[in-house]
Amino acid sequence: MNWFALSGRRWRWMSKFVSLFCLCLFLVISCTPRTQTTTPTSGTTNAPAGDGRITVGTTGKPRTLDPADAYELASLGFVFNLSDRLYTYEPGSTEIKPQLATALPKVSQDALTYTIPLRQGVVFHDGTPFNAKAMEFSIRRFIENKGKPSFLLSDTVASVKATGDYELTVQLKKPFAAFPSLLAFAGICAVSPTAYEIGTGKFKPDTFVGTGPYKLAQYGTDSLRFDVFDKYWGEKPKNKGINVQIQTSPVNLFNAFRTGAVDVAYQSLQPDQIRSLEDGGKKGDWQSITSEGSVITIMALNRNQQPLDKPEVRQAIASMIDRQTLNNRALFGQAEPLYSLIPTTFNVSQPVFKEKYTDTNFDKAKQLLTAAGFSATNPAKVQIWYPSSSAPRRLAAQTLKAIADQNLGGILQIEVSTVEGATFYKDITKGIYPVALLDWYPDFLDPDNYVQPFLSCQKGSVAKGCEDGGSQTQGSFYYNEAVNKLIDQQRQELNAANRQKIFAQIQNQLSIDIPYIPLWQSKDFVFARQGINNVQLDPSQILVYKSIVKG
Secondary structure (H helix, E strand, O other), X not given: OOHHHHHHHHHHHHHHHHHHHHHHOOOOOOOOOOOOOOOOOOOOOOOOHHHOOEEEEEOOOOOOOOOOOOOOHHHHHHHHHHOOEOEEEOOOOOOEEEOOXXXXXXXXXXXXXXXXXXXXXXXOOOOXXXXXXXXXXXXXXXXXXXXXXXXXXXXXXXXXXXXXXXXXXXXXXXXXXXXXXXXXXXXXXXXXXXXXXOOOOOOOOOOOOOOOOEEEEEEOOOEEEEEEOOOOOOOOOOOOEEEEEEOOOHHHHHHHHHOOOOOEEOOOOOHHHHHHHHHHHHOOOOEEEEEEEEEEEEEEEOOOOOOOOOHHHHHHHHHHOOHHHXXXXXXXXXXXXXXXXXXXXXXXXXXXXXXXXXXXXXXXXXXXXXXXXXXXXXOEEEEEEEEOOOHHHHHHHHHHHHHHHHHOOOOEEEEEEEEOHHHHHHHHHHOOOOEEEEEEOOOOOOHHHHOHHHHOOOEEEOOOEEEEOHHHHOOOOOOOHHHHHHHHHHHHOOOHHHHHHHHHHHHHHHHHHOOEEEEEEEEEEEEEOOXXXXXXXXXXXXXXOOOOEEO
């Protein structure tokens, strides 16, 4: 992908994380009230307990409901529940299955042409029939309206065409094995060609007309109402509809759930609030549902900054990491230690950092630093930077400093520095930060999305590092031509077993070169009142509304 694509993805990560933690720090983001699709609504959409509707509480305020422009977690969660895509995920798995498609794509021998059979008998919320022309329109609009996520397809798709009433053919610019997984991205959904139009910037942020199990009934500044779509082609929702309450802060969401004002609470609660609600769940006061998350937190090590230009220094830092202490102090134990850029959500993940360095190997760290020419009188000095809005990364940076101070005898000195979020994300591409603590929210669920954005480099050299590419935008400036070739190979390889072997080679090289050090992998927490059943999370961290049932 080009720099702009990678930059867009990076800014998605920034906007999501800053918005979540701005809420965590109780900053109220003011915005112009949106117009409603029907009657105005406030935060009082709670329905009588016996009507079968579910009240969901969240702090995630959507910027838009237009799928061609939705790129933040709050927006995508609502779009997901209102829509259908060509493919979706198997429950509890990152494996995709057909949704509006009736089978996985038929792929040409050169891996450039994808032919997709489509479902018949589907209608949009406004009564417009769904067919291949409508799906062609939806994908073209996603690309041509040039919204925030448009690069996901514009970098990959050469053309899309209805080649039959219920057959869609997509031509790629270059082979991309993860393309079917990309088609499960929430924003790449079917929208009614009667209700929308194609054209740069022609968005409808306050409405949604798709084919999904719910219709958008009301859209207000602090609440939404989803009604069951009675002409839905698939299995109908288990409930009678969804009322969404958008809380202004995590503490308000916490209190709303504890008092029973909402049936389900999801995103975003602070770690201490999650711990309190987990304790309540153990007592039987309510339900605590935990699932493996797809967000990772890593250290980016800038190979162009001294002393990190020495491989021994990077290896020493990898050896001294105490992931369990980081998890306990920064996240109250609400994450899992991570030993690869690829999380354990995927079967190709290999714990290469655990195998090569183990945790708290302080003797090895001292030996490596000594071999690099450092001592207690001539210490290696490293700055760790993080965005000021991130409480977990602040605690992680302070913990890393304490670990070095207490266990390495002064041979490694860590200085902790912070800067406002927007500046952090802007300057990381300039090579200002020796070490940066990063969070990564994947765009789509495939191992490629944890490798290519971090390790690829379109322009660079061994001497100068990466001058243009993924590793430059993520602040490591890593350059390895062999890894670039491996990334290209896995993108072209359609055989799953062969692709897994390539990912193994990439991860092994990562543990040798150490442009990044993986720290932890998120867990997701949902809380539900007693009597609320079938609460599930999509693998992409989205709460699935249609399965929730009361009683």
